[in-house]
Amino acid sequence: MTDKTKITLTVNGTGHAIDVAPRKTLADALREDCGLTGTHLGCEHGVCGACTITVDGAPVRSCLMFAVQAEGADIRTVEGLANGPDLSPLQQFFIEEHALQCGFCTPGFLMLIDGTLKQSPDITDDELTEILSSNLCRCTGYRNIIRAARRALDHARTTTEPAA
Amino acid sequence: MTLVGTSLPRIEDRKLITGHGRYLDDIKAPGGLHAAFLRSPYAHASIRETDLSAALAMPGVVAIYTAADLAALLPGGDRLATGLPSSAIAFPLDRPILPARETVFVGEPLALVVATTRAEAEDAAEAIEMDMDPLPVAATLADAVAEGAPPAHLDAPHNKLAQFGFDYGNVDAAFADAAHIVQGTYEIDRGGAHSLEGRGVLAAPDPIGGRLAIWSSTQTPHALKRHLCRLLDMAEDTVTVTAPDLGGGFGPKLVTYPEEIAIAATARALGRPVRWVEDRREHFLSACQEREQLWQAEMAVDAEGHILGVRGTLIHDHGAWTARGLNVPYASGMMLPLMYDVPAYRLDICVAVTNRVPVTPVRGAGQPQATYVMERLLDAAARATGLTREEIRRRNLVTPDRMPCPRPLLLRSGLPVVLDSGDYPATQAAALEASDWAGFEARREAARKDGRRLGIGLANYVEGTGRGPYETVTVRVARDGRIKVNTGAAAMGQGVGTVLVQIVGSHLGADPSRIDLTLGDTAEPYGFGGFNSRQTVVAGASAEAAAKTVRAKVLKVAAHIMDLPTDGLEIDGDRVVIKGSNSGRSLTLAEIAGAAEGLPGYRLPGIDVPGLMATERVVIDGMAFANGCLVAEVEVDVETGLVRVERLELAHDCGRMVNPVMVDGQIMGGLAHGLGNALYEKMVFDEENQPLTGSFADYLMVTAAEMPPVGIVHSETPSPINALGLKGVGESGVIPTAAAIASAVEDALKDLGVTIDTAPLTPAALRAAIVAAEAST
Ligand code: FES
Ligand code: FES
Numbered sequence: 005m006t007d008k009t010k011i012t013l014t015v016n017g018t019g020h021a022i023d024v025a026p027r028k029t030l031a032d033a034l035r036e037d038c039g040l041t042g043t044h045l046g047c048e049h050g051v052c053g054a055c056t057i058t059v060d061g062a063p064v065r066s067c068l069m070f071a072v073q074a075e076g077a078d079i080r081t082v083e084g085l086a087n088g089p090d091l092s093p094l095q096q097f098f099i100e101e102h103a104l105q106c107g108f109c110t111p112g113f114l115m116l117i118d119g120t121l122k123q124s125p126d127i128t129d130d131e132l133t134e135i136l137s138s139n140l141c142r143c144t145g146y147r148n149i150i151r152a153a154r155r156a157l158d159h160a161r162t163t164t165e166p167a168a
Numbered sequence: 169m170t171l172v173g174t175s176l177p178r179i180e181d182r183k184l185i186t187g188h189g190r191y192l193d194d195i196k197a198p199g200g201l202h203a204a205f206l207r208s209p210y211a212h213a214s215i216r217e218t219d220l221s222a223a224l225a226m227p228g229v230v231a232i233y234t235a236a237d238l239a240a241l242l243p244g245g246d247r248l249a250t251g252l253p254s255s256a257i258a259f260p261l262d263r264p265i266l267p268a269r270e271t272v273f274v275g276e277p278l279a280l281v282v283a284t285t286r287a288e289a290e291d292a293a294e295a296i297e298m299d300m301d302p303l304p305v306a307a308t309l310a311d312a313v314a315e316g317a318p319p320a321h322l323d324a325p326h327n328k329l330a331q332f333g334f335d336y337g338n339v340d341a342a343f344a345d346a347a348h349i350v351q352g353t354y355e356i357d358r359g360g361a362h363s364l365e366g367r368g369v370l371a372a373p374d375p376i377g378g379r380l381a382i383w384s385s386t387q388t389p390h391a392l393k394r395h396l397c398r399l400l401d402m403a404e405d406t407v408t409v410t411a412p413d414l415g416g417g418f419g420p421k422l423v424t425y426p427e428e429i430a431i432a433a434t435a436r437a438l439g440r441p442v443r444w445v446e447d448r449r450e451h452f453l454s455a456c457q458e459r460e461q462l463w464q465a466e467m468a469v470d471a472e473g474h475i476l477g478v479r480g481t482l483i484h485d486h487g488a489w490t491a492r493g494l495n496v497p498y499a500s501g502m503m504l505p506l507m508y509d510v511p512a513y514r515l516d517i518c519v520a521v522t523n524r525v526p527v528t529p530v531r532g533a534g535q536p537q538a539t540y541v542m543e544r545l546l547d548a549a550a551r552a553t554g555l556t557r558e559e560i561r562r563r564n565l566v567t568p569d570r571m572p573c574p575r576p577l578l579l580r581s582g583l584p585v586v587l588d589s590g591d592y593p594a595t596q597a598a599a600l601e602a603s604d605w606a607g608f609e610a611r612r613e614a615a616r617k618d619g620r621r622l623g624i625g626l627a628n629y630v631e632g633t634g635r636g637p638y639e640t641v642t643v644r645v646a647r648d649g650r651i652k653v654n655t656g657a658a659a660m661g662q663g664v665g666t667v668l669v670q671i672v673g674s675h676l677g678a679d680p681s682r683i684d685l686t687l688g689d690t691a692e693p694y695g696f697g698g699f700n701s702r703q704t705v706v707a708g709a710s711a712e713a714a715a716k717t718v719r720a721k722v723l724k725v726a727a728h729i730m731d732l733p734t735d736g737l738e739i740d741g742d743r744v745v746i747k748g749s750n751s752g753r754s755l756t757l758a759e760i761a762g763a764a765e766g767l768p769g770y771r772l773p774g775i776d777v778p779g780l781m782a783t784e785r786v787v788i789d790g791m792a793f794a795n796g797c798l799v800a801e802v803e804v805d806v807e808t809g810l811v812r813v814e815r816l817e818l819a820h821d822c823g824r825m826v827n828p829v830m831v832d833g834q835i836m837g838g839l840a841h842g843l844g845n846a847l848y849e850k851m852v853f854d855e856e857n858q859p860l861t862g863s864f865a866d867y868l869m870v871t872a873a874e875m876p877p878v879g880i881v882h883s884e885t886p887s888p889i890n891a892l893g894l895k896g897v898g899e900s901g902v903i904p905t906a907a908a909i910a911s912a913v914e915d916a917l918k919d920l921g922v923t924i925d926t927a928p929l930t931p932a933a934l935r936a937a938i939v940a941a942e943a944s945t
Contacts, residue, residue, distance in 0.1 A: 027287070041194035042187020044415065046364040047448040051864035054364055082187035091185065099181045102833050106661020107184030108191065108364040108415025137873035140864065142364050142416050143661055145836030145901070146872040 011075045015040060016084030024071045030064075031055045033071035034081060042082040042111045046140065053139030056112035056119075057081045063119035082111035085118065094118060094156040101152040105143035112139050117153045121160045132157065169678040171670040172892065175829035178666045179680060180659070189413045192368035192385040193445045200370070200441035201230055203431055204289035206279040206296045207453060208271040211523035211857035212320065213300040215269055215278070223281065223295040228288030232296070233280045233434060235268035241433040243401040250395070250423050252493035252580070256332035259324055261521065263489035265399075265426045265433075270322055271300070272488040273524050274858055275453025280430050282442055305523040307855045309462050309485050312520045320488055320521040329486050330494055330519040334501045336576040337512025342477030346468030350548035355926045356537045356906075358460040358485060359849040361530045362869060363661075365415020366446035367455055369428045371435035382409045382432055387422040387660050388697035389688040395424045396432055404693070411688040411697075417660030418841070419530040420456040422699040423491045427454075452862045457851060458496060458530035460485035461537045465515075467545040473553040473560040477512035478505055478545065486519045487526035494519060495580065496527060499534035499632065502577050502585065504542050507592055507630045507795065508564040513576075523857045529699065531841055532902040535631060540927060543627040543907035547914060548923075557911065558600055561628055565592040572888060579791065587630070587793050588895075589885045590821050596628055596797040598819035598881045603799035611801075621806060622814070623916025626799045627907035633822075633896025634705030634792040634887075638785040640695050641710035643672055643718045645780035647765075649742050649758030651676050651683045656695015657707035658688035662834060662898060664703045667826045668711050671892070675715035676722070677739045677757070694785060701794075701896025704826060709786040709890045717782035721775055725764045726755050728774025792887040792895040796820030798839075798904040804916040806938060809931035811847055811913055813874070816905075819881040823895035831897050832880050838901020839878060844870045846906035850928050921945060 008023040013030075015038055022037040031048075034040045034057070046054030048067050055067040058080040085092045094117055097103070104110040113136070120127070120135055127135070132153055141149065183189055220232050239246040247262040266277055279296055283289035304318035311317055312327045320327050343349060369384040380402065386392050386409075393409040396402065414421070427444055435442040446455065465480030484497035497517050505513045550560040566573050568591040577585040600606070608624045615622045641655045653672050659665055669683045676683075688697060696702075719739065726744040727734040730753065738747050745754045757780075766778045801815040816839055825831045848868040852860040861867040886893025906927040913934065914924045922941040926933050 025287075035193075040187070041191075042189075044191070044365070045193075045447075046415075047864050049448065049863050049865070052364060052448075082185075086186050091182075095185045098185055099177055102178070102829050104181060104184055105663065105833055105837065106364070106414060106416040107180070107189050108661070110184055111187050114185070133872050137871035140364065140869050140871060142362055142418065142841070142869070143837045144833060145838075145840035145878070146870075146875045147836055147878055148833065150872055 009072055011072055013038060013071065013074055013079055014077065015079045015081060026070065026072055028071050029067050030069040030071045030074050031066035034066060040081050040083050044108050044111060046109065053116060054109050054112040056115045056139060058115055058119040061119060061122050063116045080115065082114055085114060093159050097152040097155040101148045103144060103148040103152040109139060109141040113141065113149055117156060121156060125157055125160045129154065170674040171678055172674050172826050173824070175827055176666060176670055176680060178663050178830070179669055180663055180665055191365055191413050191415050192370060192383055195370055195383055195412060197370055197372055197441035197443060200443055201282045201284060201438065202286040202289045203280055203282050203434065203442050203444040204286065204293040205277040205427065206293040206298065208274055208276040208278055210271060210300060210302050211274050212303040212305045213271050214303060215267070215271060216299040216301065218279065219297040222297065223292045226288065226292040226295055228284040229292045230282045230284065231434065231438060235264065235266040238266050238280070238430060238433060241437050242399045244399040248395060248424060248426060248429065250492060251490040252495055254330065254494045256330040256494060258329055261329065261490040263426060263491060263526070265429050272320055275525060277426055277454065280434060282434055282438065305857045307857065309460055309483055309520055309522060312522045313483055313518055320523045324521065327521040328518055329521050331517065333514065333516045334577065335514045337477065339477045339479045339512040339514040342512040343468045343479070346476050347471040348469050348549065348552040349466055350545060350552050351466035352544055352548060352925050354463040354465065354541050354544060356459050356461045356540060357928060358457050358851040359530065359845055360452065360455065360457045360851065361418035361420045362451065363416025363418050363421065366448065366451040367421060367425065367427065368445040369431045370441060370443040371432040372441040373436050373439055375439045379406045380432060380436055382407065383412055384409065384428050385414055385421060386411050387417040387658055387699055389658055389690050390656055390695040390697055392424045392428055393690045395429060399429055400433060400436065409690045411658050414660040417698060419458065419533065419699070420528060421660065422697065423456060423528050448864065449862050452859060452867065454525060456491055456528040457525050458527050459537060459845065461500065463541045465541050465545060467549055469549045469553060471553070473549065473555045473563050475508060475510050475564050478510050479514040482515060482517045484517060484519050485522050485524065485527055487522060487524050489526045491526035492528035496529055496534040498580055500538040503535045503538035503630070506575060506577070506585065507566055507628060509566060524853065531838065532899050533700070535899065535903045536842065536845060536906055539627060539629045539903050540907045540910065544910060544925065547911050557626060558596065558605065561596060562593055565596065565628065567593060581789065583789055586790055588790065588887050588889050590793065590795045591885060592628065592795055595795055595819045595821055595883065598883065599626065599797035599799050599817055602819060602879050602881050603801065603817035605799060621804050621916050622801065623804060623912040624799065624801050625908050625911025625915050626797060627904035627911060628797045629795065629904040631701065631794040631896070631900050631903055632791045633701040633794050634788060635700035635702045636706060636788045638787045639703065639707040639710055640692050640783065640785050641707055641714045642692065642781065642783040643711065643714040645718060645722060645757050645761045647758065647761050649756055649761060653683060653711065654686040654689045654692060655707055656689060656692055656697060657703045658697040660698050663830050664707065666830065667704050668707060670826050671708050671711045672715040675719040677741050679741045682742055701898040705792055705890055705894050705896050706788055708826065708892055708894050709788060710784040712891050713786050714782040714784040718780050721764065721780050722757065722760055724774040725760050729755060729763060788890055790889045792823060792889055794820065794822040794895040794897055794900055796900055796904065798908040800908040800912045802909060802912040802916060804913055809934035809938065811929060811934065813843060813876045813909060815876050817879040820900055821883045821885050822897040822900060823887040824884050824893040825882065826894065828882065834897045835880055835901040836878055838899060839905055840870045840875055842902040842905025843874065845902070845927055846909040847928050847930070850930065
């Protein structure tokens with residue numbers, strides 16, 4: 005059980021050579037072994053979505069995936085969204101729309117939306133709401149998150165410029 | 169320039185949005201150990217033998233503590249006295265850190281394993297063999313207070329922890345003279361707070377200095393420090409408690425928990441950092457919950473719909489231990505008649521001990537239940553009198569000409585309740601207008617043609633905010649000219665830091681980037697923390713006072729140096745300048761702070777007390793009452809009992825707003841929680857009080873898909889009881905929601921004569937109500 009495996013995780017473009025037990029989840033490996041604590045755990049049973057990251061572009065619940073399964077994949081977390089001091093348009097819209105309060109669910113929502121932006125930027129409002137309903141937030145009542153996500157989708161479709 | 173009233177972007181956002189927040193589990197503790205608790209599988213059982221041998225042999229295990237082991241580490245006692253005092257309490261129920269002989273709820277911590285990793289600690293906790301004999305439990309709240317009920321604690325005489333009430337006016341005469349009497353039995357269920365981040369604590373001893381540093385995801389670091397010092401018998405200056413970024417609080421994190429004490433004690437004993445982070449299942453089983461109440465109530469009205477009296481009984485689920493006191497049922501009883509003219513009122517409250525997780529405030533704290541009951545009674549009275557629902561309310565609401573309006577009720581401090589300000593009828597009118605209440609019948613008709621059944625409902629509420637007595641705020645201009653604000657107020661994710669920056673900044677240069685905040689500061693000996701929608705009001709009042717004092721000092725020193733009158737100067741950003749002059753003459757705050765410190769052998773520059781610093785603890789005894797009116801429009805499916813909320817329109821008044829966008833955010837979050845209470849969130853227990861809802865898969869939280877569009881109309885009637893005219897708003901959204909939705913569902917089904925008297929109104933519950941109505945016609 006404590007036998008560890010050496011793996012390399014590629015997170016936000018950077019390789020992390022780590023030793024993990026086979027039962028270690030990707031979420032725990034990111035937080036504990038890669039030092040990336042922006043990914044949060046809200047339920048550890050795959051329902052709340054706080055741990056959402058993208059793996060090869062698709063949103064994934066990192067509490068439901070083992071670290072060893074992610075070797076070789078392109079893993080993206082909230083820490084990789086901003087470009088140095090420049091926030092991504094999505095992050096900027098979250099601030100402008102007051103789409104976060106305690107911020108605990110926020111990385112999961114950002115990565116869920118980021119994955120959606122890349123996979124299916126043309127979705128309707130109803131489809132967007134449906135996608136967002138896979139993550140939980142106790143603070144905001146969601147409406148501002150929906151607004152920020154909508155702006156990010158529209159922005160992604162209409163421009164390649166970063167948000168002002 | 170004032171920043172109060174502007175929607176300043178939150179100072180908290182940037183680090184949170186980039187993944188650089190620092191929540192409890194993000195804090196590194198090199199060499200640290202991990203803890204897991206063995207939790208009771210029984211709602212009530214006596215504890216016999218414990219065999220640790222198998223668990224101790226598990227990999228990674230460093231130590232295991234049972235109740236006896238832990239008691240030895242707690243020279244100041246092994247119980248947590250966290251209850252607020254009340255003479256109505258019949259017997260003490262202070263919770264043990266770990267119980268030795270008897271466990272009284274499923275999830276109660278019984279033993280603690282410390283191991284190298286969390287997984288190892290959890291594995292070993294499972295391997296502890298604890299021999300227990302199950303004891304009888306009362307299955308429901310009503311059973312718990314019935315004659316001959318099995319006591320929730322073996323040595324307790326019965327389960328009636330407290331019987332108290334409210335009584336004024338001649339209630340029986342009011343009912344004798346009434347043109348109409350309406351009544352109901354109302355059942356509100358138990359739910360959780362479910363901050364997305366659970367509880368957690370990290371304790372790191374410094375064996376050389378003999379100090380202990382604690383980080384806890386708590387709303388009240390000061391309270392935790394007090395308990396730690398007492399139970400560990402440590403001096404105040406050897407313990408620091410820090411609340412890192414909180415992933416939400418919503419009530420349960422306001423009480424000090426056994427886990428926090430146990431982790432601190434074991435870390436100290438082992439001389440190494442120990443961490444425990446609650447998982448969701450533990451949150452379901454052991455974080456405090458609220459809401460379950462059983463009401464029987466009736467209302468007497470005259471022929472014109474004026475309320476003559478309200479009377480009834482309330483059984484309140486207290487859970488297994490006294491973790492906060494009688495504040496929740498007290499708030500319920502006090503709130504019920506508060507905003508309407510109720511000339512006579514009698515409520516008998518019975519607080520029932522049950523074999524369930526202790527009950528303490530969850531966002532709303534007893535107020536949603538009382539609002540539910542009062543508003544349900546008013547809907548019934550409207551039917552009885554033939555008045556519309558809005559008209560009967562209008563006739564009974566306290567009117568603005570009577571503000572401030574003393575009520576024949578007392579706060580728990582014994583002071584009379586005074587509604588401080590507000591125009592309740594105007595707020596209701598604003599909600600009706602915003603929701604196009606008058607146009608609803610046309611919408612109903614149009615929907616009916618499409619085979620859809622719509623309903624509309626409303627509920628008024630007041631929210632008691634700004635619980636005193638005070639919060640400490642220290643404002644200081646540091647030597648480098650930066651403004652330091654330290655306070656006992658604690659952040660739990662709602663942005664109180666931004667609020668204080670706006671208030672302080674308004675007096676000291678209006679540049680938020682120059683202000684450094686320390687929240688939840690336990691180096692300051694006096695403080696409380698976050699609960700009861702209090703911090704903007706009470707910390708805001710102290711911040712305002714402290715900032716003004718410091719401003720006056722800054723200007724005096726500057727005037728002295730510049731040889732100008734103080735009223736010719738102003739603070740702009742990082743410097744003091746001459747009003748209306750472009751001479752370019754100015755002094756930086758850093759220069760002024762340096763001068764204000766004084767020089768050996770010289771007189772202070774224009775001030776009597778050195779330094780640019782002020783500490784204020786503005787005492788506010790009364791409460792600031794926010795008010796509002798919520799209109800809900802719903803669609804109901806009669807066949808399935810499914811309710812869909814189409815729209816929520818809230819008109820409200822929380823006094824002067826510091827940050828309107830943040831006010832909207834608080835309201836929206838509260839509405840979502842209230843929507844959960846109205847339709848979805850329900851802790852389900854079996855006959856043995858075993859929780860059946862232990863994950864988000866079976867306890868349903870509102871998601872983006874259920875949350876309807878929300879309209880919010882603000883009005884701002886300043887509160888006269890604090891200098892800025894503020895009122896709290898953190899719990900506003902949650903209070904009227906279940907009541908307004910119940911009203912709307914009843915309206916949608918009015919042709920069927922269905923009465924709604926439960927929350928949450930699950931599809932099964934609504935179907936049962938529909939079937940019952942069909943059977944009785
Ligand atoms: S922590 Fe992964 S879904 Fe909740
Ligand atoms: S912002 Fe707190 S849970 Fe979403």
